[in-house]
Structures are given as structure tokens and as C-alpha cells.
Amino acid sequence: MARTWDGRAGAEAVGATGYRGCVFYWRQRQEPEAERYGVEWGFTDRHGGVSQGQYGSLNLGAGVADDPAAVTENRSRVAQALGLAPTNLRFMSQQHGCAVHTVQPDQERSGAPDVDGIVARGSSHGVAALVADCTPVLFVDRSVGLVAAAHAGRPGMMAGVVPATVQRLRDLGAVSLEAIVGPSICGRCYEVPLSMREAAGEVSAVTPTVTWTGTPAIDVAAGVVEQLAELGVPCSWVPGCARESDDLYSYRGEGQTGRYAAVVRLLPPLGGESA
């Protein structure tokens, strides 16, 4: 499938929604077909929002001591860019674990679930995973109409949040999943103690690596991509390092900072959406 890796790919949609900034680090829209869902998916950047200071400007994280009103406005802008009502873009209260939540559209919204994977059926709701170095993963099944977002940092990758999310999707009927792994801190920038590298290596043999200066490091995203391959889920990997890019938030690079997000929503098939 044709893809663009242009970091400015969101500019057109940003203009269409009437505010300035970039909003999307990477974005792709695949149009619906007769009996196949379309999809809007992307990874936000740190531009085009209203947060100030170290959170400037599109911080989407609610748990990082930013002004809650600014976060609400920023989340609203991203939802609108996806064509969603703000309350229909669902976020998680992430725990660095492997629990997965399935969105119940008819249920009253009662706060963000304490999970690291979130799944939704149909086109009414989008889902989001927040990161600032951790690896964000998006899933789509365009034939049955399922989407998911997962937050995989080092602990989550090791705990198996990616297999758990894939299992939930398959339990719900997914038959043709595809995934996109977003930008995160790269292996060169993720220095860890030797013992931590060894522990990660026991879970995923592709994760142990070295930093730019040769000290022990972990490539979490490589572990995630390998897990997807082992699960038989075709995936693409969007290039970019959160710590090295001025367009992304990096906890390791900045300490107190904002969060960017992986976001995905379905577009109904042209022939209509079955309930």
C-alpha cells in the first residue's frame, strides 16, 4: 500500500479545521470501499495546540501536570481532525501493563480505563495511546471493522501488551489485522543498566543493543515489531526518534514534558455499516 512518510502530511487537514500548526507527525487516510472500512490513522506531533512552556503545544497527556483545559482543547483538536466528536476519541490511563479495554459505545463515559491496550468496534469511536519515548502501536481490521491502540514501553513490551491486544482483537473476530508502529525513542538513545538489557533480551532477543557511545541499551520498538511478526500481523514502522526529533515529546530527553499520541478511527464502508 502506498504510504507517505512526510512529517508535514497533516498540514492540509489542519488547514481544513481552521487552526495553525502541524498536529500530525505522520498521517494516512485509506478510503472506504463497498464492503470494506476506510481508516484514518496517525501519530500526532507537538505542534498546533494551546499548551504552554515545556508542554508546548499539543500535549495530549492528562497525567503530566499540564493545564487540564489546555489538554481538553488539544484532544478536541485531534478528534476534530479525525472527524470525531471530542468525547468519541477514547484515551487510556496507562499503567505500563498488558490489560486491554474494549470500548462500549452505548455506555456512559466513565473516565479513562486503567489499561495499555484499547479496542473499538465500528466507526463511531476512535482510540488513542499516549507516549513520550514509549512505542505506540495502532491496529486495524478493515474487513470486520475493528481498531486498537497500544502503549508499549519497556515494561509493557515485556509484559506482552502487544500480544494481549492482538488476542482481544481476534477474540472479537479480527481476521485481517494490520498494524503501524509509531515513532519512539530509538535504541541508540535508550541507555539502560546491563542487567536491564539482559532481562529485556530474555523476553525479546532483538532488543539488546548499544547507545551512540557503546553503552548498554534497548530497542523496545524492535521488540514490538518482532512480536507483531511472530503474531502474523503485517506491520509498517514509521521512522523517527522521540528523543532526537524536535517535533515529538521525549521524557528521557526533557523530563517533565507532554505526550504525543497514536490515534485511529474507521470510516464506514460505502455499502453501510452493519450494527
Ligand SMILES: [Zn+2]
Ligand atoms: Zn534516537
